[in-house]
Amino acid sequence: MIGTVFDALRRIADLGGPVVLLLVGLSVVVSTVAVYKLWQFAAAGVGRHRALSRAIVAWDAGDRTEARAELDRSKSYLRPVIDMAISGQTDAARLDAEAETRFARLERGFRVLDSIAQLAPLLGLFGTVLGMISAFQALQEAGSQVDPSILAGGIWVALLTTAVGLAVAMPAALLLSWFEARMDAERVLAGKALRTILSPTGGARRASDARAVGGLHA
Numbered sequence: 671m672i673g674t675v676f677d678a679l680r681r682i683a684d685l686g687g688p689v690v691l692l693l694v695g696l697s698v699v700v701s702t703v704a705v706y707k708l709w710q711f712a713a714a715g716v717g718r719h720r721a722l723s724r725a726i727v728a729w730d731a732g733d734r735t736e737a738r739a740e741l742d743r744s745k746s747y748l749r750p751v752i753d754m755a756i757s758g759q760t761d762a763a764r765l766d767a768e769a770e771t772r773f774a775r776l777e778r779g780f781r782v783l784d785s786i787a788q789l790a791p792l793l794g795l796f797g798t799v800l801g802m803i804s805a806f807q808a809l810q811e812a813g814s815q816v817d818p819s820i821l822a823g824g825i826w827v828a829l830l831t832t833a834v835g836l837a838v839a840m841p842a843a844l845l846l847s848w849f850e851a852r853m854d855a856e857r858v859l860a861g862k863a864l865r866t867i868l869s870p871t872g873g874a875r876r877a878s879d880a881r882a883v884g885g886l887h888a
Contacts, residue, residue, distance in 0.1 A: 689797030693834045696786050696793075700842045703779045707849055714747040714776060716852055719859060722746045726863045729756065730870045747772050748860055755867040762868060769860045777853060780846060787842040794835020801828025 711717075725740035741752060751768045759765060805825055 687797060687800065687831070689793055689800065689831050690834050693790060693793055693797075693831070693838050696790055697838045700783065700786055700838065700845070703782050704845050707779055707845075710776060711849075711852065714772075715745050716747070716776065716856060719744070719746045719748065722748060722752060722863070725752065725756075726866050730866050732870065747776075748856075748863070751860065752863060752867065755864055760868060762864065765864050765868075766861075769857075769864070773853060773857065773860075776856075777849075780849060783842050783846040783849070787839050787846060790835045790839035790842065791832075792835070794832040794839075797831025797835070798828045801825075801831060804828075 721740050721744035725737045725744065728734075728740055729737035737756065741749060741756065744752075746752075748769065751765060751772065754768065755765055802825065805828060
C-alpha cells in the first residue's frame with residue numbers, strides 16, 4: 671500500500687515536478703482542515719439552536735421559568751453565554767467578549783484555507799513558468815532539428831501545474847466562503863439573543879403597565 675502511494679507520487683513528480691507535489695500536499699491540508707471544521711461545527715451545534723431560540727422567545731415574553739427550562743435543554747455552544755445573561759450579567763461588552771471567544775475557536779483554520787486559496791494559483795503559475803523555461807531550453811538545445819512535439823509536450827506539462835493550482839484553490843475558496851457565511855449567521859443570532867435578554871419586550875411591557883397603574887392610583 672505504501673509502495674503504491676510512493677510510486678504514484680514519483681509519477682506525479684516526474685510529470686509535473688516538485689511544484690505539483692507541493693500542490694498535492696496543500697490539497698491534503700485543505701481536505702484535513704475541511705473535515706476537522708465540519709466535525710467541529712457539528713460537535714458545537716452550529717446552526718442548531720432551536721432550544722436556545724425558544725428560551726430567548728420565552729424570556730422576551732416574560733416567562734422566566736420556561737426560558738430557563740428551554741435553556742437547560744439546549745446543547746448549543748452559546749448556551750453558557752446566554753446563561754450568563756439570564757443569570758444577571760448585564761455588561762454587554764463582557765457578554766460580547768464571551769461570545770467572540772467561542773467564535774474564535776470555531777474560526778481556527780480559516781486563515782489556513784485563505785492562505786492556500788491565494789497561494790495555490792501562484793504556485794501553479796510558478797510551476798508553469800519553470801516548465802516553459804525548460805521547454806524553451808530543450809527547444810534551443812535541439813538547434814536546427816526542431817521537433818514541434820518537444821515544445822508541445824513541454825507546454826502541456828507546464829500548464830499542468832496551473833490547472834492543479836486552480837483545482838486546489840477553488841475548493842479551498844468555496845469552503846472558506848461557506849464556513850465564513852455560517853459564522854456570520856452565528857454572530858447575528860448571538861447578537862440578537864443577547865440584546866433581547868438585556869432588553870426584553872415583556873419586561874418593558876410590564877414596566878409600562880406598572881407605570882400606567884401607578885398613574886391611575888396617583
